[in-house]
Amino acid sequence: MERTAAILSVGEEILAGDVADTNAREVAEALRQRGLAPRLLCCAGDRVEDIAAALDLATRSAALVVVTGGLGPTRDDVTRAGLARAAGEDLVEDSTALDGIIAFFQRLGRPMAESNRLQALRPQSARALPNALGTAPGLAMELHSATVFVLPGVPAEMRVMLEQAVLPWVEERCGAPAPAARVKVHAHGLPESEAGERIADLMERGADPQVGVTVAAGIITVTVTSRSGAAPAGRAEVERVAAEVERRLGACAFARDGETLEEAVVRLLLERDLKIALAESCTGGLVARLVARVPGASGTLLEGTVAYANEAKTRRLGVDAALIERHGAVSTEVALALARGAAVQAGAQVAVSTTGIAGPGGGSAEKPVGLVYFGLWLAGREWARRVLFTGDRETIQLRAAHYALDLVRRGVLGALA
């Protein structure tokens, strides 16, 4: 069998973004663990023609299509009709399914509403799947080149039916679940394009393992995924390629498999038993916040100062007012003085500072929005950096905070010139 899957979520509340589509994520993860990574996720509202169109696409491009939602008893639950439309079939009442619904209400000791009868409808060639937890039977049918499973939208009901009907079908064809053969390498300090060039040969189309690059707020993630499922050979190959990616990214690579930059930095500082102090201007506490979100951060973070106003820089961190006057608050000199002041005042071995223009206002031709100076103080040695970031205020702040954290990491590792 061709190992491709697609997932279709039905519901206006998901389409409108009012409700997070946790079902799709859960189905995707369960399929991925079994070597059947979904290639297409779709979300349609409660309209027969949209559901039918999405099913038409999905069943032509994947071997397995899992649909969730739209099986309720109200007028806006039209997934059954959408499936019938896509298959060109009529809806018929399934007597076994109807008996199941009637029995469900009997167990609850409640009368069945006439509208629940609609839930026993199925396209002619489909079969109904029993629902142990609710009134909505699921559906399974062949359509085009695919097997389609339709599951209820209620997460608990969806989960049971996924486990009882869909996953056995998958495992029969793809084998039992194995640890995913996937490694992520995280890096900071080079543009996405350069990262891509350094590993271009590993990213050839069709290569196994598959190598992909994404970037978010300056953090590059290279994902290495085996195409041959979770077989031991595939995992060994993923490990080999991931190690090669790390070698090529050099000092830029800082962690694996979801460890964040702040976690890597806190881990490093704790390992070396170093205490850190922070002096932030344009990042406004974000560096402190990132560090402090890491459990155990109190073992290394002595204090942080958000010195927005110039007087705060002088009064709190001992930056000479004349220095600010002469060079401006956004300058190499002030960045260094901020880091030095933070380290000395806190008695820390490490301190990092940020001073820049996060925007949207405050920029000039000489010092545009996005310009940030960094100072690093490391047991008496000092480094300064000047970087021009692009993006909106939030992006500039986040990228600058990442840069500051990475500066600490590189300094502690002795990787700074």
Place this chain on the structure above:
Amino acid sequence: MERTAAILSVGEEILAGDVADTNAREVAEALRQRGLAPRLLCCAGDRVEDIAAALDLATRSAALVVVTGGLGPTRDDVTRAGLARAAGEDLVEDSTALDGIIAFFQRLGRPMAESNRLQALRPQSARALPNALGTAPGLAMELHSATVFVLPGVPAEMRVMLEQAVLPWVEERCGAPAPAARVKVHAHGLPESEAGERIADLMERGADPQVGVTVAAGIITVTVTSRSGAAPAGRAEVERVAAEVERRLGACAFARDGETLEEAVVRLLLERDLKIALAESCTGGLVARLVARVPGASGTLLEGTVAYANEAKTRRLGVDAALIERHGAVSTEVALALARGAAVQAGAQVAVSTTGIAGPGGGSAEKPVGLVYFGLWLAGREWARRVLFTGDRETIQLRAAHYALDLVRRGVLGALA
């Protein structure tokens, strides 16, 4: 024009659920505000044939298709190729787009990587859209019955191009944005269940407008949506119900329609011309970070101190060491002293402090994980609060930061007992 839209997100990281698809939500909301509610959302990975298949479906079922992502310079950025495949066209180099990319690197003073040249490719009949913030030009073209816009995946770049290229196209066809017949009321300081009880009668199934409640990190959002579209009568009714919701939530309601708590607090402080200082222990800079992310925050935020270590509390904020010794750092007395110290040292009229146990370690029977004390100093008057939050470290920190911000808001408004 038929008022239908579809959105396609491209990227393995979104398909895999590693990254939330905020772009699709943002595009959907912008279109919805202009009366063009998307009917189909799709997400495809970085494969030409999947992107082409999704584009084929989308362009046959909607008049407008907005695609985000896959325009980067690496080999796995194949949205350009997917669009060409769907259209049956070749990719050609766009010389104007190439000039734009070259100019972008010149402005940054960095060399252009050869791979960035790929970003100037476009299907023959497409036109390139300039990208002010990054290297990836967007694309616009006609395909089947639809107009397709392809935007970069980087949110800030996506946003600018959406506003400059897509929304003018939409407004030309659908008219200017009408105020959506939807109002959100945001509140803090009561449990979701209590909020639900106070407005239970407004939430009757089938009622028009429809009223729903969600909660995230202690912030309640009540959404009031007209079922009768954006007609004036529906809007008036939405406004009436939203006002009734606000009345019932009383001082807990702090803003509307997506304004965040930190935005509301900064707005209030700027309106009253009040300067604020922050003293954070267990929130570790998060309060400062939330305030500093608001444009214009430098007009009110004088300074923030992250005083993790007890010595920092004493040395930086003048908290009497004997007070800490006597009551513990996590106490009403220290919370008040922290706020007082922050205000006095910074010369601020307002100061708020946090001291507590964010976990996962550090809790005791008497002072469990989640216990946080707050101090508020307001031109000489003082308030303290003690709250026990539940959740993991991140949740406790975020809920405590929200609590601190709301304490400032209520204090400034004179709503504290």
